[in-house]
Every structure is written in C-alpha cells, then in structure tokens.
Amino acid sequence: SLPQKTRAAEISPPGKVRFFKAEAFREPIIYLFALSGLAALAYEIIWTRILVLALVVDAYAFSLMLSIFLGGIAIGSYLGSTLLKRYKGGYLLFGIVQALIGTSAIISFMLMDRIPALQRAISLGDSLYWQKSMLVMFAKSNLLMLLPVLVNGMAFPLAVQIFVRKIKTLGSRVGELYFANTLGAIGGSLLAGFLLIPLVGIQKALLIIASLSVLIGIVAILKGGPRSPILRYATSGGFIVVLVVLISLLGEVSAYGFRQIPTYRNARLLWYKECFDNTIMVTEDLGHDKTRRLLINRNQATSTDLIGQRKNQILGHLPIWFNPEARKALVICFGSGGTAGTIGAYSEISSIDCVEISPTVIECNHFFRDFNRDIVADPRIRIIINDGRNHLQTTKEKYDIITLEPMHPGLSGVVSLYTVEFYRVCQRRLNRSGVVCQWVPLYSMSVKDAKSIIRSFCLTFPHSSFWIVGQEGVLLGSSKPQEMDFAKLKVLFDIPAVKSHLARVLIDNPVTVLSYFVMGEEALLAYTSGAPVVTDDFPVIEYSIPRSKNRFLYEEIAELQQGQDTIAAYLTGVSAREKEELEMRIRNAGLGRTSMLRGFEAYRKGDYRQAFEHFSRCLELDYDQAYIKHFMKRICYRFADAYAARGKFEEARAFCLQAMVLDPDDPETHLALGVANRSCGDLEEALKQFSLALKIKPDYRKARDWFERTTSELAQPKPPSETEKSQR
Template identity: 30%
Template sequence: MLAVALNAIAGGGAIALSKSRIPNPKSQTPKKASRRTANREPRTANHRDLIAPVAIALALSGFAGLGMEILWFRHFSIMLGAFRAVFSLLLTVILVGIGAGSLAAGVMQRRTNAAISWLAVQSLFIVATLAGMWGANSSPIDQTVSNAISAHASRPSALGELWFNLRPMLPEVALPALLIGFSFPLANAVVQRVEESVGRRAGVLYLANTAGAVCGSLVSGFILLPLFGLQASTTILMTVAAIGLIPVYLAVRLKADTTDTVVSGFSRTARTLPLAAAAAAIAAWLFLPSDYVGVRALPKPEPNERVLNQSEGVNEIVTITETAGKGRRLMTNGHAMSATWPLSQRYMRALAHVPLLMIDNPNRVLVIGFGAGNTTAAATLHPSVTRVEVADLSRNVLDHASYFSGSNANVISDSRVSIFVNDGRHHLLMNAPSSYDLITLEPPPIGYAGVASLYSEEFYALAKSRLKPKGFVSQWLPSYQVPVETTLSMIKSFIDVFPRSVLLSGAEADLILIGASDRIELDPNQLFANMSQRPGVRADLARLNLGTPREIAGMFLGSPSKLAEATRDAVPVTDDRPVQEYGVRSLLNLGEFVPGSVVDLSGVSAWCPKCFDNGMPVRVVEGLDLYLDLLSRAYGATPAEGARTRQLSDGGRTVAGSAYLGAVVPETADVHNDLGIAYASRGQIDAAIAEFRQALALDPNSAQTHWHLGAALAERGALKEAEEHLRTSVQLDPSNLEAAHDLESVQSVSSPRRR
C-alpha cells in the first residue's frame, strides 16, 4: 500500500506539471521567425545520424550494467549470505550510485563535451568494474565471523551489521554504479538539439537502454552464469561494454565533424585514450587465473578438507568437499547445506525414521530438499514405502548426488524415488489431499531470502491438507541460525497449524519439529516392534546412536504444552510477514544453541506416556531418565564447554556407552556426578567411585562430590578414605545434614576398629 501511495503521489505530480505553463527562455520563438521553422533542426547538422550509434551504445551499456548487477548479487550472496538485508543494501548502493551518477552527468554535460565525456565514462566503467572484482576477497569477512564465534560475541548492533555488509560492497560496486548513472544523461545530451525532437529521441534512447538491460539480466542469470561461471561472465560483459565504446567513438567523430564550436577541436588522443584504457584493463583481467574470483569469494576449506568438485548453475555455485575422518559436505554459494558427517546424518535421517516408525505401514513420502540424499535414503529403508517423491529447486544439486552415494546408496536411481525439479509448495498444490504419510523438509539456511515460504502458517496448512489422517510433518529447525525470538516465531507458525506437536533434538541444536493431524504420542512397544520388523532401519539408526527406543525417546526437548507456553507472545511466520527473513541481517547475527524456553525434558511423558510406570522408565526404555539427565547438561552447557566437548569427541569419546552423548555432553563435574549416582543406584559401586573421582579432578572443591565419593567408598569398606571425603564435604558445606550424618556413621563404625 505504501508503494501504491508513493506512485500515486508521483503520478499526481506529473499531471500537475503537464498542465502548468512555465515559459522556457531557451525555446522562445524569435519575433521575426515563423513557428514552422523555429523548432526545426538545422539541416547542416547531422544529429539524426547520431541516434543509431548512440542507441546501440546505450543498449550495450545497459546489457553490461544490468548483467553486472546479476553478477554482483551472486558474488555477495557468496561472500555475505543470501539474506534480504544483503540484497536490500546492495540494491540501495546500486540505485544510489546510479542516481548520483545521473545528477553528476547533468552537471558535466553543461560544462564539458558530452560525447567525449561519455566515452571516458564508459571506459572508466570497465576499468572500475574489473578492479572491483579483482580486489574482492572474502577472507576478512570470514575472519570477522570466525572471531565473533570464537569470542562467543553477543548480538551485534544494527549499525554494526550494516557496516559489516556495506564495507565490502563500496569498493566493488559504488564507483561502477555511479558510472552506470552517467550513461543515459550524457547520451541524451549528445543527440538532443531542439525541443521538437526531445521526446521522440529520449524515447528511442530509453527503449534501447531498457531493452539492453533486460537482455543483460536474462542472459547473465540463465546463460552466462550456468555456462561460464562468475569470472568468465564478467569477462564477457566487460567485452560487451568495450564493444559499446565503438559506437560512442563514432558519435564523437560525428560530433567533431559538425560546425558546433563547442564540440569541434578534440584531439585524436582524447578520442583514443579511453579505448586504450579499456583494452588494457580487459587484457590484464585475462591474465588472472581462471578460478581467481571464485577462490577469493568462497570460504577457505577447513584443515584436512579438500574440494572434490565445483560447478556453477542457475541458482548457485555447488561445491563438494571431503574432510578426513568426517565425510563429505555439500556447499552452495560457499555455505554448508548438507553433509555425510555423523551428526549431520543423525538428524537428517531422523527426519524420516522417527515419524515413519510411529506409523505401522507407511506408504508414500514427500521429501522437500534433496541435499546429500540422507533423508531420502532413510525413507526408502522402510519396506512398506512404495513411493518417495523429492522436490528440489536446484538441478545442479541433484546432479551431484553421486558424490554422496556412500551414504545415500545411489537412492536417486531407486525405482521408488521420483525426482521433481520444483518448489516444494507448488509440488504440494499439484497433488490431491490426503496423499502422504510423511512430508519432511530441510530447506536451505532458514534466514535466507525466500525460505520463509516453507515455514509459514499458510505452507503448514497446505501440508496438513495433503497428509493422510495419521500422517506426520517433520521440519528441520536449526535454532543456531536465527535469534531466539525468530525461533519462537517459527515454532509458533508450526503449532498454530499442528497443535499436536513435539520438539526433538536431532543432533545438538539441529532441532526437529514433528506435527500430526491425529496423535503425536510415541508408543515404545510399537516403536520396538516396528524397529524389529524393519532390520534395515534399525541398523541404519544403530550406527547413528539411535538404535534403541530409549535413544529415540531421548531426542525429546519440548511437549505441546511447553511449546504453546513458550510461544504465547510470539508473532507467527506468515506469507505476508516472513519474520525469519528479516530477523537475520548478516553472518554476524548468531543464534542461540537451544532456546531455554522451549526445553523441558521432565515433560517427556507428554510425548511418550507409556515410557513410564509409576514414574520409572519401563524396561524397553530402561535408563531413559539418566539419558535425559545427561542431555539436560548438554542443553545447558556454555559455548566454551560446547567447544571443549567437540574437541574431545574427535578422539572417540563416549559417555554412558554412547558416542552421541560423548559428542554433546560437556566434560564437567556435574556430568560425572550424575553418572556416579546412576551407577551407585544400580549397585555398580566401582563404576560410581571412578565417576566421582573424575568429578573431583574437575572440581576439587565440590562438597557434593566429596559427599558422594565418601558414601560410595564407605559402601566398599574403604572407611578411612571415606571419612576424609565426608569430613571435607561437611567443611565445605556445613548445611548438608545428610553428609554430616554419613560422617558420624562412618566414624562410629571405624572407631571400634581403631581401639
């Protein structure tokens, strides 16, 4: 509505100006001249001959200018991320530059020769554009982000993020955009001589420039980038701009041949110098390595990571890398999208496995977003599934599926799998209601422009209508990519459509929302039976430390009531208000690991009521209470503890026999205390003592640990050492009456022995 109002104001102003009668001193008819001849162009001038070369030059400059805009958007989506804030700021820089250039050209054409100035400006555009692309480097950007992550920096200010995005744009885009703005006013000044022909000639030039710009944007986006890549496309566009100098040069020659005293007299050097400068810039550019721009724009590979393949498509640059000891990664425009790393596979495969195991005989699945094929491959492991549809916008991503055949088992060639190069939302519209047992999706980074259409209330309503009565929707929710309030908004839009929802942790902060039209409760006995009947599924889950009902139930984070409570005041994501796309302004905008307001592990019985009997875990999920206690430590860990845990997990650390717990549970005294208490309650005293000793090594002044260790040692009969630890515990915490009682008991037993 605001745009409509502004356009209405502009239109009203134009109408008012058209009706006004403002005399133009320069166009007043001399008293002795007839009106028929007053505004007629002089026959001796050849200005009509200028229209064709000037129009051609404008078309070519428009082609090159708008084509470069497409390339700049690709370039900065690689270096700064495909955020709306980045696109908006880049467009602002371009438009301000063009506007300022047009204003400056109006001043220039009154003080200098328009033709020769235009020639110089067009040449300088080529030089400035190539220099900007040559100087662009993502290393300072990546280093700034890395420092912010290492320092666990708080959310930056809006001005700080604005400058973070603007700083690399200015040297690359500002001057070329300014020079683009010079073209039309100077070209117009070259051909306009009398009032009678102003409108017609301006229209011809505007048509030529617009047509060239439209063709440049289409050709750059759909032909040049996919076929030649960013650097070669820049070369082609600047060559086109250089060709555009030829008709400008001809216009200069034609102007110099007239009797116009203002224009004549320009030396041959003044005409040829701009051509030489442009040719020299292009020649120097051609000497650069063919991957120069891409290497400097994309992030540097991590240690022990090597690039296996890289190609540019219509939508993105796809890069496949491999890291020793971890696996392979899929990156688009320099940003990680999918991987075969253990933790990545865990949540991606859980997106399909967990809901499908809650259905006795699932039949049809829709996967939105292929990635590395982990989720699609997981769905095909369920024997009753006869059709898996994959909707993905990027043919380029699909063409690289074979690089991940070690984890996706070449699923793309499975006869049950149908691939659609299509938007997931449109794909749902193409299918009838009640079509799917499961709709699962893992879109690109959730703060990117356009992604909100797969997280909005309207999308979820559409997905719900395509579910079978007992079907599920599972949605990836990486909370670390957006601010906390944005995470809550995204959960709000989901539970507004699916009140029966549960929040799970697929792996660390890669969360999973599961919603159902009918029921959301997990039955551990049904789960066990279905896993037993689907050995391929069970084996796949086992290698991801999800091979038991306890581990699957242990993914629990938040119940329906907890999610409703946490999002009560949140604004839901809608098509009209894509909150998440405006919540992230830059790569510096780091989210929270897991928002504390949505976590309530004590509410697991709301999802799995049959997991407990009289408050204790039933046999099929035995140890679930300890498993959740340990995970609660992971969700409450500080960033520093999380970083330390990841270092330890690289060495194959396990906690309570689980490699996954070893990868996420921090190495703290509290964790070892939890383990010690659990072992002691099961009668495993030696294991308990070992855990308490590790806890003391981490925190020697823990009164609780001294108490627990003293009690365990007393149970083992090591009374002397037990007394020492119990005495220390009482000294550290005199208010602990239970520890004091245990100390008195040990002393009473050991005293007769001393006598």
C-alpha cells in the first residue's frame, strides 16, 4: 500500500478552497434572487397575519398554512423545471415570473377580501362542524397563497439556469445562489414583521412587497429581455400599468382586520392597531348594552358585558376572600384590567404586579377605565411587559395571590399556561398561605378537555376547589387547606370600594358567590379520574379543543352542579345554625342556577321565548334576581326592536312595558319605553319616560338628547286636524 502522506496528497483537492468567488457577485441574478427571497419571506409573514384575522388560529391552522406554502413552492419548482425543457428561459422568463408573483399576490388578496364569509354558513349544531371549518380554512388559505406561491416556486430553477453555466460548477453555484436567497429571506422576515406592518399596516405592507416583486421583474426584463428596446420597455410598462390598476382597484381598506370580525356590522370600531406580533382592536356593540370588546387577532380577549365582567371580578375577589391576609398579588394577562381593578379595590393589598405580553393591550386600556377602576393609575400597580410564565421562572418575587385569565386554551400557544409544569412554577412562587386562581372556559371544548385542565391543576395543588360562574369555571389552588371566614367575608363585602364594584356586576350578597362552589379536591380528583394530564411534552388539549369549537357544556354543567359538594366544610366563623341556613339557601340557589343554564342555552340558540320561561323560573326560586332580570330585559329589548323594525310599534311598546315591570329603576328601560311611545305618537308619555331616565341618571346623554328633541316638538304649534279644517 502507498505511504499515508502519498494517499493524502492524492485525495486532497488542488489549490485553496474558496467559499465564494468574486465573479459570482458581479452577476445581477444573484442580487435579484436575494431580493426575491426577501419578498418570499415577507409574503409569508404578511399572509400569516392576514389569515390570523380571517381564521381562528390554532395548531391545525398553522400546520395547514405552512403545508400550503411549502407544497406550492415544491410544485412551482417542478413546473419551472418543466418550463425550461421547452423554453430557453433567461432573464426575460425570470422577470415575467417575478412580476407575476407581485400581481397575483394582490389579485389573491382582493379575491379573499371580497368572498362571502364561508364560516357563517356552517351551523354550530352541525356534527361535522370541525371538518367543515377545516375545509373553509383550507379554501381561504389556498385562495390567498396558492397562486403567488406556485409562481414563486418557479423562480428557483429559472435562477439556476441563468447562474450556472458549467456542469462542474453546479454545486458551488447553487450554493452561492441559495446563500443570497436565504440571506434575503432573513431580511424579508425582519422587514415585514418588525418594520413594515407596525409602520404602515398589513395591507400597505403587502402592496409594498408586491411592488418590489414587480420591480425585480422589470429589472430582469430590462437586463435580458427581448433584443428590441421597444419590446423590453413595453413589457416593463405593461406590468407597471397592471400594478397601478390593481392598487387603485383594491383601494385602501381602513382597519382591515375589523372587517374580518364576523359581527363587525353590528359594532363600531373604537381603536385599532396592527403591531409587530398581533392586531389589536377595541369595538363597541351597537345594541342596547354598548358592550366594549377587546379583540386580539379577531379573538375576543375580554368584554364589558355582564357575564365577562362578573367572571373577571370573581377571579380577583375569590383568592382574597380565601386569603384575606394577602398583601402581594400577581395578575397574569391584563385584558380589560377588570381582575387587576378588582384586587385594587382592597386597600390591604400593598402591591400588584400585572404581567401582559402585549404592550398594545396596556396602551388601549383607557377604553375600559370605567370597568377597571382606572387601575393603571394606581401607584400600587407595576405593569410588566413579558410572558407570564417567563416572568414566574425568572423573578425572585413571591406572591400571596396569583390569578390569571389567559386567552382560550384552544388557541395556539396558550396551552403553556395550563400545564402541570406551569402550575409547579406558580407553586414555587407562592408564599406559604398563597393561592392560585385559574380561569377555565366551559365552552368551545369537550367535557374531556375540561377534565384534563382540572385534573392537571388538582394534581399540582394538594388543596383545590372548583367554582362555576355562569358558563365559565374558576379553579382555586393552594398548599394549605382552604378556609373562608364567613364573618370576615361579610366585612370585606361591606368595604365601600368592594361593594360598589360588586354592584356593577349585580352581586349584592355573599350567598350568591358561595352558591358558585361546586367541588373540593377529593370530589374533583374522582370526577376527573382517567382524564389525560396536560404537560409541556404532551399538550393534549391544544389538539383536542379545536375539534370541539362548537360545544357549549350547559347540560354537563347543570348535571355537575346537581351533584355538587357542600361549601360548609370550607366555612369558619359561622354558627351551626347559620351554616345550616346557608346550606339550605345554597341548595335552592343550585336549582335556580340549573334553570339559568337552560335559559342561557335557549338564549344562545335564539329561542328567546323558551329562555324567558327558564329565567322566570329562576325568579320564582329567588335565585340571583338582579342578574336574571338583566337577561330578561335583554330579551324584551330584542322583541321590541324586532317589532319596531316591522312597524308594529304597539307590540314593541308592550315589550318595553314588560321590561319596565322587571326593573322600574333602570334608566335604559325608561329610555326604551320613551322611544317606543314616540313611535306610537304619544309624545307626552315619551317625555315623561325621558324625564324619569334623567332623574335616575342625570348624565344620561342619550336620554337628554331625546328629551330636548321631544320638548322642541311639543313646543311647536300642532297642525289643525281635519275636523278643525272643515269647521273653518
């Protein structure tokens, strides 16, 4: 055999290894292909943001979008290589492809923006709801991305054909081309996500990148297009004209994301911002309630409706009632600030840390000041812009209370705040008597999903309890046995700031809250036996919840509450007689709550007469009267509006009178009855109702406007009647 040095010399390549040759960077195609890579990744970022607004984004949605993008690139590359077998290629074909990428991106966006909302055609009661939703998701994603992605895939073989002239340099040349394209792609993702979208918005960002694609195409055509200069300029000019026409046809859609909300026609936009990570908007319903909603990427984060605010308050009150000695609190997810504002109502709390991942949510908090007690201005609060879990893992602080209300766990990424590992991090950051309070939505998921969340929580905290507020659950966990001093609870309930805050959500006595209790730790572990545990390695609910988006667990909640535990075991500071009386009142409340849930189910289905009957049963059982009357009034208003729209004003007035019987002290009811009286031609009675509304609420601007208008009309001389005319 040959000596080792001889063998090494024979197999070593001659000369120096040069990673990049200078002549490679003298050719225009490498720069054009780098810009093409920049545009490609910028498109992907922008398309993702568009689809996030058009779809409910979960783990499946991201997988679907990525598969369409990569599949389109692969098919496009195959088509490009096939094209080269028939045509010479060169700069002309590369330029046409680039220009087509830009124009097709605009056309696809226009088509998607103008098609009907396919999702609305799918009934929530459809047994194939998830499968049909996936088909809609697939159709929308293809409509937006497939055509430009197919054309984009053709660019690579065309660029290789231009750049590679000798077969022996194929490997090095393709590597250099890929280097330039990948470098451009990195720049494109940074440009679109961190610069263009925050500065000019999603739509304008798309138009800028589409214009860049057309510009790349024009440069390529001018470089190596038809030999005739006239043809080169004519081809380039043609693409410019097409681009200008498309941009003018598209026009500027102000607040593009707002139009993607299924109910946007029934709301007005108060605030809108497209940030580098999400699109945030605040809307206000056009109905009687004027409910304000905070939406993140079209998904509702929180609202000011009675159901949402009551739940937000319970997430703040409950941990304090179980730990009245608490001084330091942590709120994860600010939302509308309702939970943080509730905690701030207790002067004993010395510091409140609030962790919110999006600074824009804090920026728009002024729209919710009336509901969060302007908590951001409270000197005790510290706003921390961070991920909640990351904060807990890095802080050295320990807390007496940790309460959190993240987005729905079915949305992509949210599951990290529902795993066993997360709860263990919370446990380490609690003081010895500290408590954790976690929101559990009992809708848009299956019973099995809810059991998985509850079991994961209970396996971490040795002492747990489960509470149900309407159709939403609340978990309370601690290391020490949970006790509630009823005598102290009544004292806390009578704190003026707390009492007025609770009055906003129509809670006027502690028994109402105690009736929300369902189960303690032993019953919970038995109830959730066999449910899969949610962990970081096995986030099962992230994949199972999206399949149950159309589920509402009214029947299951009602069944669960019928077998509820007794709260008596958790109460101290109460005599045996008081405890017995409380248990009896709570049992009666349980019957009323079952009727309430059936009423909510009928209300959701649009069967308002059936809902009204169930709610009436709640009143007979003396359950949560003010809360139930609120929804009964909503039903009366719905019927009144429906009859008024059909010109049946007497029937509309009858329903307003029914609302008046339910709550004669509500200024809104007096206003509605006044408007109904005006429609019936009874201006004197209308004026009387507007006056009563202003007497109850002097700053009621809408009632003031109607009062002044009606007063002005009554002051005008009446036209003579037909009888008076004949007498003259």
